[in-house]
Amino acid sequence: MSYRYILFYKPYDVLSQFTDDDPTKAIRKTLKDFIAIPLVYSVGRLDRDSEGLLLLTNDNFVKHRLIDPKFAHPRTYWVQVEKIPDETALQQLTRGVQLSDYRTKPAQVKLLSTEPSLPPREPPIRFRKTVPTAWLELTLTEGRNRQVRKMTAAVGFPTLRLVRVAIAHLSLTGLAPGEWRDLTEVELKQLRQILGNY
Known part of the structure; x- marks a missing residue:
């Protein structure tokens, strides 16, 4: 074959x-x-x-x-979230987050200083002048259903846009x-x- x-x-x-x-x-x-x-x-x-x-x-x-x-195997995501995550939230994501039925494994998390270069999404995400957004780079070694969205919501920063940019060395x-x-x-x-x- x-x-x-x-x-x-x-x-x-x-x-x-x-x-x-x-x-x-x-x-x-x-x-x-x-x-x-x-x-x-x-x-x-x-x-x-x-x-x-x-x-x-x-x-x-x-x-x-x-x-x-x-x-x-690592999977890396760029995640646009509502508001600007503080150090406490970043540490929680790094250590693992308790969700309703399980605790996530430790992750690599980085607050990106600039918006990543991505094509615009169609339709675009909702935009609110009064609510700033930020981008995280999040690398996980597990992949449960809607895990990234659940993790960011659990620490108080809901996901607006989620883009997987790598699987292991593939990008x-x-x-x-x-x-x-x-x-x-x-x-x-x-x-x-x-x-x-x-």
Whole structure:
């Protein structure tokens, strides 16, 4: 079997799957609207209202290794939040946050001094003159449902925009929303090394 490894910049308002499981909803965009390659599937997911990097493959070993929490592969996000997080909130995110049913693992957190260079989101986020916003860079080694949004809300700074910019060493660089490309030989070699030289 010939394996494919694809990086895709998922736009806002697109499902991280090839079919829409809910026919009662209005027509929603899926991966099928952007990628016409049979039998590749997303390694993990991004919420419909999140953007950024997805890895798609038909290699089940890679898929398993990257989503199994025991292997703890980093995922990096740029997160726009309401208000300016203080040092206490940043420390809470770094140490791990108690959510309703679990405590998150420690994370790497950085308050960005400037807004990251990203394409504008369509539609744009809501803007309120009286409420400043800030951008965080957050790196996690776990990926639970809506985890980043729950974490920032738990420390008092709700997420307005969420963009995954990296999975391990793979990044969004060079891709625009809706674009995809195959991994380069170098990227694939690095991925194999990370996953145990299979």
